[in-house]
Amino acid sequence: MAQPFDAELEELVSKFSRELADQIRALILRRLGIERAPASRPAPRSTPARSAPVSTPTPARTKRAPNRAPATVRAPVSERRHAARPTSEERAAAIERIARIIANGSGLSVGEIERQSGFTRSAVGSALKTLKDQGRIFMGGTKRFARYATTQAAAEQASLEARRGAAA
Template identity: 85%
Template structure:
């Protein structure tokens, strides 16, 4: 008596685990932006065949399971690691950008990040990263903080430009 019960239980667990795995896979693919049409599995074999009573009408054709409409294949995109680093500058480009920013700061009289950004044509993030590198190398200096931060080739010039920016804001 335990044999049929064990077989039926094993079949239910197997079906449940397959369905759960399919649902998890579909969820992950949706989160990644990859939509696939649901795959149909063959109907599982039943261990015991039960026939309907002869008086029961057959199910109408419209109530049968329908297939999901097929979708156009999802657009294949490059892996995230390739997309994220596709526009990363080379070492030579980064060195040229650093030199350009040093020239801009050297020609100015204590410049803010926004002024350097406008003159260089680089993004705020690129300018900030370059300024941090140049400060760490001791090639430029920063005077003041936050909105009054100014960059120059000497500490005295940077501090003076920051004080002037503060006075201008107070007036």
């Protein structure tokens, strides 16, 4: 009698660990801003039946501020959840692309780098941190006046100009 129970328990633990690993991988990829479509769709999960449907009150709709940009379109959750992990070559290529963008600019903000590269803000931030740690780029200023350049003097100068432009 113990054999069928052990086999079923082992199967459940294995399934749970695979699902947990997939969820952790998806979370890391979202955090890095690197998302790719899955190679194949996983089998749909079965959900346990409920005795009675639970109704939750719907929150009141809020109006979007008129000067706020529209939300970006993201892949469906099912595709993001099972995205493949980027290879080290893909990450290195993204870092090099951002390094070239900064080298061709004269003190760029994170938003400008994001628009020129096409990467998400978190992917750009991750690449900027790597490049700063390697000593290949420098940051001048803080918060919304932070600018990135290949020299510390250029980054500081761009930050000062951004501050002056905001004050005018």
